[in-house]
Amino acid sequence: MAVNESLRVLRTTHYDEQHYSLFLSAGSIGPATRPGHFAMIQAGEGLRPYLRRAFSIADVTTVAGVPALEFVVKVVGVGTAALARFAEGTPLPVLGPLGVPFPIDDLVPTDRVALVAGGIGLAPLVILARTLAARGIAADLFYGGRNENDILKRPEFERFLGSHRCRYATDDGSLGRRGLVTDLFTHALAGGARYRRAYACGPLPMFRALARLLADAELEGSFAMESEMACGFGVCLGCVVPMADGRFATICKEGPCVAPSRVDWTRL
Amino acid sequence: MAVNESLRVLRTTHYDEQHYSLFLSAGSIGPATRPGHFAMIQAGEGLRPYLRRAFSIADVTTVAGVPALEFVVKVVGVGTAALARFAEGTPLPVLGPLGVPFPIDDLVPTDRVALVAGGIGLAPLVILARTLAARGIAADLFYGGRNENDILKRPEFERFLGSHRCRYATDDGSLGRRGLVTDLFTHALAGGARYRRAYACGPLPMFRALARLLADAELEGSFAMESEMACGFGVCLGCVVPMADGRFATICKEGPCVAPSRVDWTRL
């Protein structure tokens, strides 16, 4: 049950020129949010951007005591640039929480899971990490980026999961191991790590590689996927991906969190 | 010789919900500005508003010692609303000074002139009043509006011209005489006032009435006229008004300041 409401900008925290956290008043979306949910945000009344933009709800938290939704955003174009510039107090139309969240209710405290993040894909894993920690479920983080600046929210992850459970990889080796996040994960599996499920969010190449790894290791996965979206709630049919059963499935409604085994990676 | 440059917002002073003064850094437009000149301002990079908007340069002044252009703006739509909201320091593309200014170089200190303003039409008369005062030319102000909120810059006018030379009219009588500014002017003429020239800016009905009054009294006039403008420098041919000689003349290039006798008021 999603809500279409107007939420105020509470704070914008910039990490570097390309990354920031946007905090909006939680409204009635906050209490309804589960890890993996996303929201559609209208970046102002103008015509550019025209459509709302989709963002994972990175966390439900507070700003100076006020209940807040946190979004972690990477600037890639007009909408993500516009969202970075709103003054505190500006009301923004927000639709959420949307989509199918990560499956976590079937986990038990003895379970151990993996969180795999690539670049801005960290966003939905923040609230997931906090929720799992609260439920006493052990989780290993594998987090990769082009360089150090791509690695965001490190303190939070290490607080939630324990720093010994957080491993990083960067293309240039500026933080953690030089290479891809999937190398980290392969290495862990080779080292005998076993997981009840792997939760992942990142760019398509990461998803492809990870989907193969999980299939080979016969591990379950849940990927928070992306696609261009016009509506966010299943009516424009614009956000589809090809599924193994031959259908096109809407990422906004049947996803964003889907089992990689259901996706037809060859046609994507 | 107009300039196309980027000027920073120095300050925005709001008179009421509908009226404000916008101060921009003077750039190289300031020194070139004469009373009656206007500028085309782009209200941000967005698509709404799409075209630049035309505004009289109400004065060339300073803000905290920084040379500034002052624009007095009435909110009537998307562009004038957008211009009111820019943060200090925001750079705005400005083209100016544009158009034919008020003819004043032929005036001599013994001359007496009339300034007739209707509503937001006060704007170009501010810099005109200051300039005339500096040249020791006596000017009577006739200024009308719907109500007292429409009467702006009163202190400036009274400082430049002397309060005894400033007369006001409002539809509701909330300030000055109840009625139209043209009634004020008629009354003055009836009282024997004679003027070398009447400088006016206001809505079309005021222009029509005043044009008739001036023709009857055989007085010279110079009207700062308005029209929707796309370019502001004579190339789109969108801003024309019908002239007595049968042509359509561009207000942006042959105007905005034109002698009412040259305009074909019957076809306008």
Added chain:
Amino acid sequence: MKVDLSTPFGRLRLKNPIGTASGTFGYGLEFAEYLDLAALGAISVKGLSRRPCHGNPPPRICETDAGMLNAIGLQNVGVDAFLADKLPELARLGTTVIANVWGDTEEDYVAVVERIGADRRVAAIEMNVSCPNVVKGGMIFGNNPDALAGLVKRVRAATAHPLIVKLSPNVTDIVASARAAVDSGADALSLINTLVGLAIDLETRTPKIGFTTGGLSGPAIRPVALRMVWEVRKALPKIPLFGMGGIETVEHVVEFLIAGANAVQIGTANFRDPSLAGRLVKELSVWCADHGVARVSDLVGTLKTRPRPDHFFS
């Protein structure tokens, strides 16, 4: 002032002139949490085909200035699933349902309307004729008055429902299309469908839409839509018209009514704000009250135009 929003529309009488456009409103039910479906004048559901259709491979949409391109490929659950799984609930909610239909051949269209048959839960049938006629080598039905006439005649013969033909704007003469449809038995017209457009990804030098071209919708096309509504209204003073194309505000709604639309359909704007259509119903009666309009239908086709001058030389 009490405002009468009821809208005579041929054999139908709509609660008000605010409808929603096919393909932008799903099957209606998806919007139940954002507005009161029964409060809308009508909803046109996603284009239905005789069999379920998978649609085009992604990417299917991209944003453009003041609009978007789409090439969904008419993905839909098929007419049978619609009648079985969606229509009952829509009827229960008191929704005025317009079944938007399409096909690759005349037979496909006929098959869909025959499945709907005399079902009274469907208020009207709206034909999307912006589809390639696979038999006639992919020529768009709606872009050729003869093909359009032939198609409409076949469908007209197959249904007793009010028949609305939704015109393609990608034509030289929208009035010719309108006449062809009306002369072939259409009870009403919807205009406009999307304009064919293209957008390119510079890095890959490929179209941003997998299908290459897509349908342009949104505020960008409003002036074209409004012009076509006015042209058709001038030529066909009595035909019921749905106007659509970039409508986002109550002012836009009134603009279309004045141009000659009896009612409007909100399209792409439903994506920006799923509650919009419901709000526009309320805003429309406020607008009418503020402007002393007692019956919204009094606005229809009241545009005052000036005589057009010839070129005047000196």
Added chain:
Amino acid sequence: MKVDLSTPFGRLRLKNPIGTASGTFGYGLEFAEYLDLAALGAISVKGLSRRPCHGNPPPRICETDAGMLNAIGLQNVGVDAFLADKLPELARLGTTVIANVWGDTEEDYVAVVERIGADRRVAAIEMNVSCPNVVKGGMIFGNNPDALAGLVKRVRAATAHPLIVKLSPNVTDIVASARAAVDSGADALSLINTLVGLAIDLETRTPKIGFTTGGLSGPAIRPVALRMVWEVRKALPKIPLFGMGGIETVEHVVEFLIAGANAVQIGTANFRDPSLAGRLVKELSVWCADHGVARVSDLVGTLKTRPRPDHFFS
């Protein structure tokens, strides 16, 4: 990296592919204070008629979402005044001048090009065929391939200049217009002219444009323009094309080149920023350098399209 911006365009070789569009660039000289006219690939001047034309009564323009409507009515100083008062200075500045011409009859067009004669200071003639044929009851020349062919043949016979025909986009089949023009002797094509649109003032219930309808230009029409350039390029692989319609950035320029335009014309954007066209020339060579494009002409028509799927049913 040194980038070659020179642009072969039929018999012409333009300095670069950045031109400016007729009616949005005056007679060029008005822009001399904002950019270097000689640095542009070409400028197309305001449409010239055999006699000076007064144009339409105001209001002539209004803003729309991401664009504007205009019905200037082709006001211009006339071909004689242009040749006498504007062309000498344009030539002195080293401007590549395209004379945009129009008329109410075929004879009018012929008269204008005959006045230009063999004047070498005019690089090419661009025919605006979006004008009503007053003899044929106001039917738009450019909206009827036969009328277009007849007109182009007459003008072709009357001039030895490179002849560019500027197509109207208000047609069902832009390729048919293109073929008609080329088969009748056009050396090159410009596309697109404006889309016909309407906007209404609600308070007065009158059109915002005195002429009722106006031509829609600006970013709103870019996807339609780009699609038409691509369609014509596919059908006529060799014909020189000017692409235009809502171009505002260097990315837009490259989009048109990839779609198949050999060069572009900047239109409405000149109003937003009179220095834009000059800046785009510089930005284009930077873009090419950044993308390893040595000759800008290597970009032309390089769009990679995917095969179009049929509708796939289950």
